[in-house]
Amino acid sequence: QVQLVESGGGLVQPGGSLRLSCAASGSIFSIYVMGWYRQAPGKQRVLVALINSGSNTNYLDSVKGRFTISRDNTKNTVYLQMNSLKPEDTAVYYCSAWLPGRSVEQSWGQGTQVTVSP
Numbered sequence: 001q002v003q004l005v006e007s008g009g010g011l012v013q014p015g016g017s018l019r020l021s022c023a024a025s026g027s028i029f030s031i032y033v034m035g036w037y038r039q040a041p042g043k044q045r046v047l048v049a050l051i052n053s054g055s056n057t058n059y060l061d062s063v064k065g066r067f068t069i070s071r072d073n074t075k076n077t078v079y080l081q082m083n084s085l086k087p088e089d090t091a092v093y094y095c096s097a098w099l100p101g102r103s104v105e106q107s108w109g110q111g112t113q114v115t116v117s118p
Helices: none
Strands: 003-007 010-012 018-025 033-039 046-051 057-059 067-072 077-082 091-098 112-116
Touching (some): 046 077
Parallel strands (some): 010 112
Antiparallel strands (some): 033 046, 091 112
16 A cells, blocks of 8 residues: 655646646555546546556546656656646546556545636
């Protein structure tokens, strides 16, 4: 198990940028797959981006070219750089961690609100 704490959410205008951070503790961070999910009101939680131990990444189609996920294993932290934000990016963003092949045993952070509005 790993404990996760997100930070960096807030209110931003359309076209603006935010960087989310997720600090992990309690296990060997570098071997975990790390993911950012989001959940908008009345909608299901969806995977936005993930990064594995080899720093290979994958993105939701609607954020490709605008969002970048990265990790710093020396700081046990994963980041989500969000640029060119749109109102439809508004959601609670959650950090998640799981061991390769064991996604049914995900650990979750508490979530951080991102609101994109004029």
